[in-house]
Amino acid sequence: MIVETGHFALVLALALALVQSVLPLWGSVRRDPTLMGTAVPVSLGQLALVAYAFACLAEAHVAADFSLRNVVENTHSTQPLVYKIAGVWGNHEGSMLLWVLILALFGGLVALFGPGIPIVLRAATLGVQGWIASAFLLFILLTSDPFARVVDPPMEGQDLNPILQDIGLAIHPPLLYLGYVGFSIVFSFAAAALITGRVDAGWARFVRPWALLAWTFLTLGIAMGSYWAYYTLGWGGFWFWDPVENASLMPWLAGTALLHCTSVMEKREALKVWTIFLAIVTFSLSLLGTFLVRSGVLTSVHSFASDPTRGTFILLILAVFIGGSFALYAWRAPMLRAGGLFAPVSREGALVWNNLFLSAACATVLVGTLYPLALEALTGQKISVGAPFFNLTFGPLLVPLLLVxxxxxxxxxxxxxxxxxxxxxxxxxxxxxxxxxxxxxxxxxxxxxxxxxxxxxxxxxxxxxxxxxxxxxxxxxxxxxxxxxxxxxxxxxxxxxxxxxxxxxxxxxxxxxxWGVERIAAVTPGQPVELGPYDLVVTGLQPRIGPNYAETVAETEVRRGGRVVARIAPAKRVFAARRQTVAEAGIVTLGLGQVYVSLGDQHADGTIDARMFWKPLVSxxxxxxxxxxxxxxxxxxxxxxRIGLAVRGSRPAGSPPPARPPVLPSPAE
Amino acid sequence: MRRKSRRLLLISSALAVAGFAAGLTLFALRDSVVFFYGPTEFAEKAPAPGTRLRIGGLVARGSLAHVGDATVEFAVTDNSRDVRVRYTGLLPDLFREGQGVVAEGVVSGPDRFIADSVLAKHDETYMPREVADALKQRGEWQRESASASVASPGPAAVAAAPTLR
Structure with missing residues (x-):
């Protein structure tokens, strides 16, 4: 019953999103305060409904309601609670619901904390946000219904994919989504500015906190994902230039560029056209990332649902939003007046430098990610573009940036x-x-x-x-x-x-x-293996039983100069529900570096294959x-x-770069 | 005039950076792109020893052998041709005979290959897309759909690659 109300709430949310995408925008064009006034309650209502739907799905997962297909496929009754909750977004449908929830959350936040934003801009922004929400709610309801029931409920679920049963799943996806879905609101602000035709320093001031918020979460999300991949995949790598990783790196690069040029626009009202462009590009790259990740068109080391019909739908959304926003941009941007002048050697000049190299780096990542797709479509040849390509292009482009x-x-x-x-x-x-x-x-x-x-x-x-x-x-x-x-x-x-x-x-x-050291060897228990400044000794192989798995643990001592400095316990786990083996790396942080051991096959002669790393300063x-x-x-x-707070903080007299106070009277005052 | 000349400077520096980036990209695309072959393509195109490639197919049943210190050999097959692959390192947890696999490395002979990374998706229902396509071409593909049932934002595959840092 609760599940049905969740599904119903999602349908209602779509209805509200449709209202949100029409009335406030219409109002902002006609300057009608009543119509514009609908923006705030409607977007808050939409947020509440999506949040309710999400809570319903989470409840079904926690209660292990095996009449739901989504729950059957991703939960097991013995699974610890934290993974039952994280399992909500550990699958395609739930993950998309989280996507939409965060989309609605940013709309709701602007509605709640944006009283300082001019009503026309706010209404138009929320209107555009409503368009995005409508598209994705429609996507969920038509192609990826998380509330689908099974006719004949099984007694037990199929368990969450063992590799996902990790605290990383609880943290990484929400952070990442807060980041790259967060840029949706910046996109909406940009589209709204183009629609209402008002782009000034005030606009940059309203947008900057949201861009900063999204950027901060995206940074955390990418870092968390990288660390998670590092300790679960067992290769000791933290970045593989994989399409899925590039999908999150591109919005980060564009978002970083955006963050820097909004400050130029805020302080000097220059680079307006470029800022708006970047705002559109950043979220377009987020959408592209969603498409790449969800459609499975590119082979990735990370695993995701791949369903061609869903892929086509997202491609359609992508085409409509990117095409639409760029058409709007091409139509309206020439009307923007040029802003303040600056010398090539100036803060603005340095920020332009930053933007040039970040955009170029972002473009090379885009080319490297999409080139295999394009080549296959054109010639049928299959290729992969890996780390050597990115090191060769991304590296040289970043050096001039870092120097400045x-x-x-x-x-x-x-x-x-x-x-x-x-x-x-x-x-x-x-x-x-x-x-x-x-x-x-x-x-x-x-x-x-x-x-x-x-x-x-x-x-x-x-x-x-x-x-x-x-x-x-x-x-x-x-x-x-x-x-x-x-x-x-x-x-x-x-x-x-x-x-x-x-x-x-x-x-x-x-x-x-x-300066890292890596060794792959068949290790005999009791025999030390030299690894950089340390010696590793496997003291014994022990079987152990976990809540939903059985494991073999290799108790290992890390010695330095004959003295034991740490003990680690790399393991190989066998998950019964999916009959799947997962290697659990043993990691210890010594100083700022890490010793990292991952296990392979056990041999008849008592040795075990192990991959060992000493990684100085890796943390x-x-x-x-x-x-x-x-x-x-x-x-x-x-x-x-802080939005709505136009009073500037007092600046100590004579500090080196005397920032000019904003030229424009803030519409918030 | 000042505004104009500054704009000119801005545009020309943007073009310079874009040109630099494009040059790097073209150069890198020529040199560091890796082609993907199935076993039959491998036999037909006979790449010269030392060529860097990705090969994919099924791990032939009964072909896996331990030949030394953490080193294995196995055959990648599309049920018409085989390629012998030698690999030093840890095999992915889901590496199994009869399952799909992608290996990256260098050609060492007419039907021999030394892999430095082996990639096997952890989900039994999943097969790397290239492998599925290669098998389809050979008429070796029966399964209805290669789509995975598991979706997740996060690292969720088992793989091994000693050369990657």
């Missing part, structure tokens, strides 16, 4: 002083260079790129620190005054520095992969992403970004 990361924040708006910026960054660049040279000398004969990457990383981190330090203490002054300035400095300045430093930290982790890859996200959150908490 610390320079940008230390240039003034409008007209910057390159020499001054270079002077300010001398120490950071010098130390970075020194690190690279020393490392090159110490590890002679080793990889060349690793020391260079590490040097660049050090330069970026120190550059970010320098920027904050110089803002707090531009000239010798007492500690008291510095503290005073520290309080006055806007949080977004700290956020920027933190995010940039996080980028450096991640880069350092990536660079250090060059920095994900720590860096956390720092980036923290920077995003800190920026988001800046009072200047």
């Amino acid at each position: 990361v610390p320079v940008g924040p230390s240039l003034a708006w409008k007209r910057g002083d390159l020499l001054g910026a270079a002077q300010r960054l001398t120490a950071a660049a010098g130390i970075g260079l020194l690190v690279a040279v020393v490392l090159l000398a110490v590890t002679r004969g080793g990889p060349v790129l690793a020391p260079l990457g590490a040097g660049l990383a050090v330069y970026i981190v120190l550059g970010a620190a320098t920027d904050v330090a110089l803002r707090l203490r531009p000239r010798p002054m007492p500690v008291r005054a510095v503290l005073e300035r520290a309080r006055g400095l806007p949080r977004s300045a700290y956020g920027t520095a933190l995010a940039h430093a996080g980028l450096g930290v991640t880069l350092l982790g990536l660079a250090a992969t060059g 920095l890859i994900w720590c860096g992403a956390l720092v980036m996200a923290l920077g995003g959150l800190l920026s988001l908490s800046d009072r200047r970004l």
Whole structure:
């Protein structure tokens, strides 16, 4: 019964979404306050209905209601509760429902927390959001009904795919969706701006927090997914340039570019046409990602539902939204007036540099991801484009970008002083260079790129620190005054520095992969295996029983100089319900590096195949992403970004880049 | 004039970056793209030893043999031709005789291949699309649909690839 109400709620949500896609938009074109006023209650209603439907499905999973096909296929009564809940989105139908829930959530958030947004813009934005919601609700109801019943309910379910029975499933998909579905609202804002014909600094100020929010979650989602793949797949890899990973990386690259150019638009009202374009592109890439992931047109190491009919439907949605928004863009964008002027060497100039390289990098990822599809359609030849392609294109495009990361924040708006910026960054660049040279000398004969990457990383981190330090203490002054300035400095300045430093930290982790050690061997219990600075000893192979699996555990000691520093327990699990074997890697973090052991086949002579890694500094890859996200959150908490709060935070006099106050009176006032 | 010249600078630098990116892409596409062959195609096209390839098909029944320290050999077949594959590393958990497999590596002889990564989807009902297509071409495909029943946002396949970091 509850299930039927959930299904009904979904149908009602579609009806409301259709209302939402017509009335507020019509109202915003006719400037009719009554019609525009429908936007808020309707989008909140839609959110409530979708949330109710989602809760119904979750309830069915938790209660193990095996009369539901979705539950039968993805749950087992012995499964721990957390996986029963995570299992809701561990399948195609539930995952799409989560997609729509987050879409509705962002609409609802704009309705709730957007009283400062001009009513015309808000109504049009929610209207466009309604269009997206209608399309995807229709998709769910027509092709992927999560509430379908089975005629003859079985006594037991088929269990969730064992590899998905991991805490990663509980965390990664919601974060990732909050990120890339979150960009839907930015897309809606852009389309709304084109429809209402008003694009100004105020628009950028309303959009920036949402872009920042989505970006922060996307960063966390990608990092979490990468770590999850790292510890479950058992290859010790964290990024495979797989189509599914690229599908989330592309919106991230475009979103990062968008974040940087909204700040230009907000402060200087320049780059309007480009900002709107990027806003559309970012969400288009999210849609493309959804299509690639859901249609299964590309072979991925990650597993997803692949159903041609569903793929076609999403392709249709993709075509309508991307085609429609670009048509709107082509029609309306020429009417936008050019904004503020700036010299090539200026904060704006640096941000343009950022945008050029990020977009180019994003485009190469797009080409590499879609090229196999295009070639197969044209010539029938099957190819795969893997890591070598991306390393060769993405790497060189990122280096000029990374070199400028610390320079940008230390240039003034409008007209910057390159020499001054270079002077300010001398120490950071010098130390970075020194690190690279020393490392090159110490590890002679080793990889060349690793020391260079590490040097660049050090330069970026120190550059970010320098920027904050110089803002707090531009000239010798007492500690008291510095503290005073520290309080006055806007949080977004700290956020920027933190995010940039996080980028450096991640880069350092990536660079250090060059110094990793890997061994594949048949290991005899009791015999030590040398692995970088450590020795590994498998002390015994023990059978164990888990809640819904049986496993063989290889108790392993990690020794350094004869002393045991850690114990790990890599295992091989056999899940009874699907008769499936899953290797569970044994990982221990030592310092910032990790020892990683994954098991293979056991042989008759008592040996077991194992794959062992020593990965120095590897944890920095994900720590860096956390720092980036923290920077995003800190920026988001800046009072200047709070919607409806137009009063600017006081800025300490004479801080290096004197940002100009916004030229435009905010419509929020 | 100033606005115009600045715009010109902006556009020309954008074109320069785009050109750079396009050049890199074309260069990389020429050199680092890997072709996919089924066993019959492999025999017909006879790629030179040292060529980097992906091959796919079914793991021939009774062909799997351990030949040394974490090294195995098996045959990839489409039931008309076979390719012997040697691989050092851990086989994916769902690697089984009679199941679909994709291996990436280099050609070492007329019907021999040294793989550095082996990919087998964990779901029994699933078959890598290339393998399914290759088998269909050979008329070896009976199953109604190759679509997987499991969907998930996340890493959910078993695979092995020692060269990938």
